[in-house]
Amino acid sequence: MDSLQVVRTRIDSVYTADSTYELDGKYSRLFVPLTFYHDVARSAFDLSSNNDVNNIDRTLLDVYLHRPDLVLSTQNQLDHAGTVQRPKQETIDTSIDIIEKVSPKVNDMTETLPINIYVEKPNFWTYSGDYSLQLFQNYVSDNWYKGGESNYSMLATVTLQANYNNKQRFRWDNKLEMRLGFQNTKGDTLHTVRASEDLIRYTGKIGLQASKKWYYTLQLIASTQFMRGLKSNDPHVYSKFLAPLYVNPSLGMDYNIDWFKGKLKGSTHLAPIAYNLTYVRDKSLGGRFGLESDRHTKSDFGSEITIDLTWQLSKDIRWKTRFYGYTTYKRTLMEWENTFTFVVNKYISSNLFLYPRFDDGAAKDGDHGYWQMKEYISLGFSYGF
Structure with missing residues (x-):
């Protein structure tokens, strides 16, 4: 007992x-x-x-x-x-x-050992990326500002993001986008390979929280391209690396969007103060981008708006859109990139890309005016993390 x-x-x-x-x-x-x-x-x-x-x-x-x-x-x-x-x-x-x-007495003394306390340092960085290799049909209007023509081609895209948020009002977002497409058309007897899509773009934001959804934000956008921009059977070079280079810092406010139970996410940047610098390494190309013939740079001040959104329309359909607008109240530049992704499985997807662009600082085209248009449909490999 x-x-x-x-x-x-x-x-x-x-x-x-x-x-x-x-x-x-x-x-x-x-x-x-x-x-x-x-x-x-x-x-x-x-x-x-x-x-x-x-x-x-x-x-x-x-x-x-x-x-x-x-x-x-x-x-x-x-x-x-x-x-x-x-x-x-x-x-x-x-x-x-x-x-x-x-009966022997039970020793109720329990042995106690020292405890080592380990406090893990919090990690405020989050990383993500998307990779794709696509085959597609491409349409480019005749006055597209970087040149090109409608064709069947190949496109590789990489998007990398590294974001810092210490949950104490400060955040730093970084996004690097790279797109490079190649084409080889029988009708082009001067060029073996030409670039059909070419972009290097960095977007950085430093924000200080003003309220639950609003941040005071300093934004920097810098963009250029990898290769020369060419047209079929045309020896003229329309653009190249650092010709042009756009650098656009702006100061304003960001609004974080998280709607429809997390299906629609993104941000809106409103900047009443914005500076735009256009640099052209090769002076001979300056005229295509509104520069004087003997200058490498052109700069002006204005206002801008940037909208980046990702909408998961369904399990297998995603819409990514980016709208950029800049005005000096004398000239206006608008770009609206739309990518509709149709997922086949984890590694195969199809993309529909629509990219209208308006720039009244460029030479006016007889058919399209100041409007430019790019479109392609593709099917290929994709991977994200």
Whole structure:
């Protein structure tokens, strides 16, 4: 009987080992719905205390640190609910037996070991990327500002993002977009390979939170291209690396968009103060981009708006759109990029790309005016993380 009593005392989550069976409840912390007890954390992190943490507190502390999602309430809520109810006491026969007198005493001393506290440094960076290799049919209007022609071609795209958010009003977003497409048409006898799509663009934002959705933001957009821009059977070079280079810093406010239960996400940047620098490495190409013939650069001030959105229309259809507008109140530039992605499986997808562009600072075309248009449909490999 004594051995059974000792076993029950060590296992039972409610009773203690004394003869009065007073209600203790210390073991019950491991079996009732998990609660955050202040004395557990205070005892573990109090540097001035020499007391070792017992096994029960060590177990609870391990849950607090590694699985906080399992904690359902706090000690304050538990105290407000009231104390643990005492169960009815049962009468137990405590008559002395000869076995009890000669049985060895159980050592209730439990060995305690020092605990090493490990505090993991939070990681405020998030990384993501998209890669694709596509085969497509391409349409380019005759006055497209970088040249090109309608054709069947190949396109490789890479989008990399590294964003910092310390959850304390400061954030820093970085996005690098690279697109490079090649084409080889039988009608072009002068060029073996030409670039059909060519873009290097960096977008950086430094924001200080003003409210739940609004940020004071300094934005920088810089863009150029990899290769020379050519037309079929035309020896003239229309653009090349750093010809042009656009650098556009702006100061304004960002509004974070998270609508339709997270299906539509993105941001809107409104900047009443914006600066636009156009650099052309080759002076002979300056006229195509509004520069004087003897200059490498042109700059002006104005206002801008940038909208970046991703809308998951359904499980297998996604729409990514970017609208950029800049005006000096004498000239206007607008670009609207739209990519509709139709997912076949994890690695195969089809893209529909529509890109209207308006620039009244460029030479006016007889058929299209200041409007330019690019479109392609593609099918190929894609991967994201």
